[in-house]
Amino acid sequence: MVQLDDLDRAILRILKEDARLTISEIAERLNRPESTIHFRIKKLQEKGIIDRYTIVLGKDLQPKALAVVYIQAETPIIEDFLERYILHIMKTLSLLPNVLAVARSGRDGVIALIGEESQEKLNRFVDETIKVLPTLKRVEVLPITDITKGNGIVGFLVDV
Amino acid sequence: MVQLDDLDRAILRILKEDARLTISEIAERLNRPESTIHFRIKKLQEKGIIDRYTIVLGKDLQPKALAVVYIQAETPIIEDFLERYILHIMKTLSLLPNVLAVARSGRDGVIALIGEESQEKLNRFVDETIKVLPTLKRVEVLPITDITKGNGIVGFLVDV
DNA sequence: TATGAAAGACATCATGT
């Protein structure tokens, strides 16, 4: 379906590290003419291999305390209620700026990545906004102490 | 510590959406002169508010099955062993291309975001690579069915 | 698809309001 050669991959790797490098700089690093690099990048964009260009924000704007929160809803008698309830929770959380990411997990679960200025605020948020939700079976808070791979994820997600 | 005004925030929001817009395009959208936009962006970069520029890869290169895995180690008699064991697990996972992110959670926990081509492969990975680790107290697999906020996270993290 | 050359668009910087 997608066929990338070594040159494509090399370009993608470079752009992932620094998407502001000029075509001539990339061309120089890869020992290819500028027009070739330009052509490849254009194709990668057209095919949607490169979805978009973005910025990663620095530490200053990032929350200092992070946690993954797993929310599991009580299974109700009426199946259809669960579905709507889960969607409601997800929509609600998605609107909050300190909720960096929201995902569904199975039929009855929601995973959220929460960011706050301090551990206290984070705990308070979990207590006052999540644990108060009705008919939950389980709320698991997994604090994030430090990120070893996929750092930059916070600067990528954080709202401004 | 960091003081951003509305213009700074507007610029950051625009760049987050499309970091390849030219300064003149941004200037036009915000009804400001190009020189001002240029100056602001330069400052934002110098201050590290903008950490870096990058690309988000499209669906084609993204894993189809995702899961958050929480790994908790058994608390040993010797405290120092736990520390080194956790670091070892994190380093090991970080090297694998299908492990998109690795974070530490408290003294005895590791959180990993796993991506695979299929649900079966993902299960196999958990069984054969994670559950075989010795002296674990708990392994919790939270499959991700679908992402409602922070989509793009996968295209941001995925290796090429 | 790859390349080289040429044209146009752009970022950058200095200077002044």
Next chain:
DNA sequence: ACATGATGTCTTTCATA
């Protein structure tokens, strides 16, 4: 903070292989 203009660099296009 904004305006203007000068400069060099980069992107983009196109003709050709």
